Amino acid sequence: MEPSRCPRLHEAIPMNRYDDIYNRLEHWLLTHIASMGSTNGGCRQAFELKRIHSLKVADETVAIGRGLGLEPPALFLARTIGLLHDVGRFEQYRTYGTFNDFTSIDHGDLGERTVAANGLLDDFDPFQREIIRKTIRYHNKMSLPSDESEAVLFHAKLIRDADKLDIYRVVSEREVVPGALPSQNTIAESLLEDLMAGKKVGYMHLKSAAEMRLMHISWIFDINFEPTLRLIQERNYLEILSAILPSSERIDAFVRKARQHLAAQKPPAS
Known part of the structure; x- marks a missing residue:
């Protein structure tokens, strides 16, 4: 941050x-x-x-x-x-x-x-x-x-x-966003590899709604300020997005990595 x-x-x-x-x-x-x-x-x-x-x-x-x-x-x-x-x-x-x-x-x-x-x-x-x-x-x-x-x-x-x-x-409030990608649950291995390696992924590389959701989860590593992370945490956005992703060993590992990153940040002020 x-x-x-x-x-x-x-x-x-x-x-x-x-x-x-x-x-x-x-x-x-x-x-x-x-x-x-x-x-x-x-x-x-x-x-x-x-x-x-x-x-x-x-x-x-x-x-x-x-x-x-x-x-x-x-x-x-x-x-x-x-x-x-x-x-x-x-x-x-x-x-x-x-x-x-x-x-x-x-x-x-x-x-x-x-x-x-x-x-x-x-x-x-x-x-x-x-x-x-x-x-x-x-x-x-x-x-x-x-x-x-x-x-x-x-x-x-x-x-x-x-x-x-x-x-x-x-993306947490609706399943379909106007102008979004096909509502498929497929996620390319190459995309997962890039995300696990800490690379940024642009919209031009996405082929499905599931890939877009995974990219959105990856944004947690590109947040600049602690108050933003606190608001993401308070609103449970990672939990909501990860719940509608397909499950696989590598997808689950990436989601855990994102959750751990968020949990490691400064806790909300009391």
Whole structure:
């Protein structure tokens, strides 16, 4: 896990404006989603899933941020990033009919362009705008660049944790996710070998819903902050996901490894 220290942000925006700015951005996002409405039921379902996800991730950034003891300017910035992190998803799905970045367009890159094209960050200073733009761009990448500023990397890690946390909610609450993989219980041995070796696995390598669930479990090794792990533990996400996996000696061994990693982390505060 990463240290929880956040680079101090100066208060470029008065605290009494935080709610007004956030509410304006939320209104824009909801209007943007509605403007892409479709009579296609699958499209409506996909948009609703991502609408809720965007709002939930914003909430999760606050939950994690408070656990880290972030000050109000950093919390406000994190919440804004959470709200806008998937803004590219809606144009992606409307244009390509999929959330698959590898057969359509990178939604992080598209989100950064969407934010810039619509002047959404006019209330922020150049330093804050750079953090928001870059974290939207980086939030879905396999790894983060090593040559970025401390502030960008901190907020990128925070949004990646919050994103994973809400995806855990989504996949724990439903058996079928719009745009997901075939609901098969097959898991390739090569995938298991990569995961057991500690390698990251991207969506492009997945062939079944069971493989996706196993990849989600593997995210436990890519969580950056202790408060995120605590929330995963409190919500029993690993137990829920592992219960719907097929059982085999190697699958069970990987699940045990993930559980042991989670159990070894700092226990919840009393």
